[in-house]
Amino acid sequence: MKAFAELLDRLAFTPARNGKLALIERYFADTPDPERGWALAVLTGALSFRVPTRRILAELLEPRVDPELYRLSRDYVGDTAETVALLWPDGGQAGAAPRLSEVIETIRTAEKAALPGLVEGWLDRLDAKGRFALLKLLTGALRVGVSARLARTAVARHGGVEVAEIEELWHALEAPYEDLFAWLDGRADRPDPGTRPVFRPLMLAHPVEDDDWARLDPADFLAEWKWDGIRVQVVARDDAVRLYSRAGDDISHSFPDVTLAFRGRRAVLDGELLVMRDGEVAPFNELQQRLNRKTVTAATVQRYPAHIRLYDILIADDEDLRPLALELRRARLEDWHGREGPGASDLSGLIGFDDFAELEAHWRDARANGIEGLMLKRRASPYLAGRPKGHWYKWKRAPLTLDVVLLYAQRGSGKRSSYYSDYTFGAWREGADGARELVPVGKAYSGFTDEELLEIDRFVRANTVERYGPVRAVKPGLVLEVAFDSVHPSSRHKSGLAMRFPRIHRIRWDKPAEEADRLETLETLVQR
Structure with missing residues (x-):
């Protein structure tokens, strides 16, 4: 726990991205299994605990800290974990600081009634940095400026591989990721995701800038509308279907109607998740009624019918199409959708234009038509993970x-x-x-x-x-x-x-x- 606490403390005070990457990479190099794997799970948000932390801390602090002092301190500091870590009296229970793995494995199996005693004992055995790390772990709100992708990038750098390789494996792995680290350290083969419906990293676009137009040839690009929904990926492996957000989060549970529509297919598809009625796209706030829900009722599904407008196809019937040019992938997408015909989906239409002045007229109509803007995609572009330069551009309507x-x-x-x-x-x-x-x-x-x-x-x-x-x-x-x-x-x-x-x-x-x-x-x- 001491090394993990030191890592969180240094991450909180390191503003630069490269500095954070170096800290995490060094931690992975210096820390043994399973500690580093559990740390990776924490940094990527792969762990969640049903611990009533606020209630437990209120009960534990009452005999130790004056309530008014706590209120004033919490108001000034602005963070519960940091406030409690600093106010908790030192010199309590003797003993070595608990290991990160000890805390996680104990919390996952502990009875609810035992939690206050466990938390109290750990707080007594830790210093201020350790207490801060423990409470951040329990609340799940690290707030140290590290995204899940940044943590996975650090893992990739540790093993000398591309982050896209890590992301393609990620949903087939389980904490504490000992098989992942064994591969990265050269002690085992690359983990095999098998037939599991895993996420593939998305290809992202750059905002088009005024200086870009002079370098772009309209004949090299396809154009389509930028729909006002959320970017998703559908991964269908026969009866196993998953719906992922652009960050790789599994949101299938919120959209069972969509996953059902794609059941029985074998493909990985890129598209925009929308609410559709009678062929018309509903405002974004209607889609929000279904986002971030662990379960949805039949009434919610009927009231806010989900729909995917497809942009691209990455894999069809186990054939990886990502190296192909966009024009060829588009033809394959049209053929696949016409043949398979999954419900709750259609294709995003292409916009014909001869020059950028003609395209600008479409862009100016975007707001009136309830559309977020336009996308420009190079006809010859392969499907590349991340945000490669010169391939895709987004031209959003003026705010x-x-x-x-x-x-x-x-x-x-x-x-x-x-x-x-x-x-x-x-x-x-x-x-x-x-x-x-x-x-x-x-x-x-x-x-x-x-x-x-x-x-x-x-x-x-x-x-x-x-x-x-x-x-x-x-x-x-x-x-x-x-x-x-x-x-x-x-x-x-x-x-x-x-x-x-x-x-x-x-x-x-x-x-x-x-x-x-x-x-x-x-x-x-x-x-x-």
């Missing part, structure tokens, strides 16, 4: 903007834990008594520089009018120009609306709050 008023601010996490960096903002409407009032319309925590963060943080501290735990209500006075992709009706928000992908575009220090936009402006965008 919408709105002037809103800052209402609430909350401390961030990690390096932002000392600053108010998460902002809830509102628009004006006429209240029940006829007076104007502000109602929340969105929340954003990106789009500003470090210097602007300091300026907004100072404004929040100087204009706080109410406290709600870690949240501060501020006097209406700061106008933010917010960019967002679209807006949809939402019963979960007081305003009745929800923005998609809001981010701070600029800070309007020059504009009075009274001149910010009204809710009716957003309602008009919904109608359009």
Whole structure:
């Protein structure tokens, strides 16, 4: 546990990607099995524990730490695990620090009633760094700036292989990954996924920039719409069908109707997951009603019918098509879909054009047609994992903007834990008594520089009018120009609306709050 705790501590204070990669790679090189395998599982989010950590910590802290001291400390630090790790008294139970594998294997088999005693004993045997690592492990919220792909990239670098090889094996492996490390260390053959429906890394696009157009020949590219859903991969191996997100997460349980439609086929397909009714694509917020659900009811499936609009085919009947040019894969996709005809799916149509000026006319119509933009794909491009340059480009529609008023601010996490960096903002409407009032319309925590963060943080501290735990209500006075992709009706928000992908575009220090936009402006965008 000591080495893993040291790793997490250093990752939290290492901002650069290459620095984080070097730390993880060195940990894998210096740490034996199964410790490094369990660490990999933690870093990639492959482990989850049903531990009521909040309740357990409240019970354990009560006789040790003054509740008001804890409340004030938690409010300042902004992270429960870090607060408890620092406040927990040292010099408790004697004994060596537990190993990471000991903690994980014990938690996985322990009775619920034994958990408080186990956690207490471990906290007493660990120092502050160890306590922090333990609590992060139990909560599953590491927040050390490491994605699952970054951790897998470190594993690939440790073994001297491409990360795509790791990702193609990943869903056929189980923690603590001793067979994976045996292969990477040269002690065993490459693990064989067999007939399991495993994920293949997706090919991604670059945003098209103004400077790109002069270098691109329209004759070299195919164009298609960029649909407003989520990118998915269907892997069908006869009766075993899986649906994966672009990050390789298995989301099959949320879309049993889709997996059923592809049963009995053998293919790996790339496409966009949408909600469709009568051949029309529904707004993205309807798809959200089915995302991140462990189970879905028959009524939900009927109300929000899922559909896959297919872009590409990677494997057909056990033949790997990825080395072929896109034009040839497209022909194979059309042939496969026409022959197999799975339900809940169709093909993304190609857009004919002679030059980029003609294509721009289609791009300008994207928002009016409820489409996210256009994709440009080089006709000769093979299907390559990751984001290779020069092959695929995404041309997203221009974002919408709105002037809103800052209402609430909350401390961030990690390096932002000392600053108010998460902002809830509102628009004006006429209240029940006829007076104007502000109602929340969105929340954003990106789009500003470090210097602007300091300026907004100072404004929040100087204009706080109410406290709600870690949240501060501020006097209406700061106008933010917010960019967002679209807006949809939402019963979960007081305003009745929800923005998609809001981010701070600029800070309007020059504009009075009274001149910010009204809710009716957003309602008009919904109608359009």
